[in-house]
Amino acid sequence: MASILKAVGHSSNLVGLPTDFLASCDFNDQPMPVHISGAREMNDNLFKMLQLAADLKEAGEAFNSYMYAMFGLDPQQRDDKNRSQARRYRSSFLQLIKGWGIDSNGPEGAVLKGWVESRFGIFPTYHKEMISRISGGAWATYVMEKMSSRFHNNTIYTQLDLLYEFCQWTLENMVAPNQTHITLYRGINAFDEHQIQVENDKDRVVMRLNNLASFSSDREVACCFGDIILTVDVPLAKLVFFNTLLPMHGLKGEAEYLVIGGEYRVAASHL
Numbered sequence: 001m002a003s004i005l006k007a008v009g010h011s012s013n014l015v016g017l018p019t020d021f022l023a024s025c026d027f028n029d030q031p032m033p034v035h036i037s038g039a040r041e042m043n044d045n046l047f048k049m050l051q052l053a054a055d056l057k058e059a060g061e062a063f064n065s066y067m068y069a070m071f072g073l074d075p076q077q078r079d080d081k082n083r084s085q086a087r088r089y090r091s092s093f094l095q096l097i098k099g100w101g102i103d104s105n106g107p108e109g110a111v112l113k114g115w116v117e118s119r120f121g122i123f124p125t126y127h128k129e130m131i132s133r134i135s136g137g138a139w140a141t142y143v144m145e146k147m148s149s150r151f152h153n154n155t156i157y158t159q160l161d162l163l164y165e166f167c168q169w170t171l172e173n174m175v176a177p178n179q180t181h182i183t184l185y186r187g188i189n190a191f192d193e194h195q196i197q198v199e200n201d202k203d204r205v206v207m208r209l210n211n212l213a214s215f216s217s218d219r220e221v222a223c224c225f226g227d228i229i230l231t232v233d234v235p236l237a238k239l240v241f242f243n244t245l246l247p248m249h250g251l252k253g254e255a256e257y258l259v260i261g262g263e264y265r266v267a268a269s270h271l
Contacts (some may be wrong), residue, residue: 182234
């Protein structure tokens with residue numbers, strides 16, 4: 001069986017770039033735009049709506065309205081004639097984000113990591129415990145949770161595709177035009193989840209991050225989560241979500257960003 005520590009990911013993905021390159025420091029040093037195949041083309045009306053938004057708040061409201069209508073997430077669209085449908089559980093990207101905020105190693109976290117694996121080709125390296133090989137308990141638990149029918153009854157990966165593309169659209173058009181990177185911070189207590197690949201000196205390393213990881217734009221917030229602070233220049237193309245992207249969601253209050261992983265040059269400092 002293949003070793004996760006050696007195999008970065010699948011040989012194919014849905015973004016048209018080699019997975020090894022996408023997950024490398026070379027990509028991070030010289031990033032390029034990344035798009036999920038077909039996501040924007042199949043949802044052209046969404047991006048036409050976004051062009052009419054005056055600011056990020058209006059863009060977020062337009063995105064929510066589109067997602068509610070497209071995936072039947074809006075309770076106001078359910079009338080008495082469809083009470084049986086109203087009782088039916090509909091999986092939602094917002095529920096995944098909320099679940100991630102509670103526990104990134106829970107079932108919702110597995111679905112999000114599975115989406116990254118599916119779309120970007122990058123394997124997770126941690127879910128509840130270190131995943132070292134595509135065999136054994138750790139990998140089996142991850143696969144079981146990422147495929148749970150509870151979260152796959154409403155084309156959840158397509159919802160996440162649109163969330164990523166919306167995030168990228170807002171970065172390009174409203175939040176960070178003409179920028180390529182953002183400096184983010186993560187507090188940890190040990191290197192269990194993110195493995196050191198190369199030690200350049202005592203403070204700078206090349207680290208393989210889990211295929212999806214939380215960071216903060218506020219160093220003081222990151223300090224609350226561990227006594228080792230990781231500082232990383234993250235390409236905007238590897239941002240899936242950030243805490244001001246939508247008017248309401250489950251990651252408010254921690255300046256949190258969801259970052260696609262792989263190898264990164266990291267400055268590690270102790271408090």
